[in-house]
Amino acid sequence: MPKFKSECGYEMNLSDIPCTFEYILLSEEKVEYLANKIEERDLDVDQFFEICDTNSAKVYKCPNCGNLYIEGTKGNFKVYRPSLV
Numbered sequence: 001m002p003k004f005k006s007e008c009g010y011e012m013n014l015s016d017i018p019c020t021f022e023y024i025l026l027s028e029e030k031v032e033y034l035a036n037k038i039e040e041r042d043l044d045v046d047q048f049f050e051i052c053d054t055n056s057a058k059v060y061k062c063p064n065c066g067n068l069y070i071e072g073t074k075g076n077f078k079v080y081r082p083s084l085v
């Protein structure tokens, strides 16, 4: 069962589909493109997920500490920690 451990020690279970902890980072440009395709009825569900998968970064969000782990190239992750501005 795949798991991802946050810096705080919380273990995210990644085996559920859809996964509670997983988000995708998709540009507004691609969202607009998808919306236009849907409006034109020129996109089916498989194409929708294909475009999302190939144009987004995988993100895990820890529900305990709020850290975001964003997948980079080669499948590695960078951590982004919440801070007040």
Ligand SMILES: [Zn+2]
Pocket (backbone or CB within 6 Å): 006, 007, 008, 009, 010, 062, 063, 064, 065, 066, 067
């Ligand atoms: Zn955490």
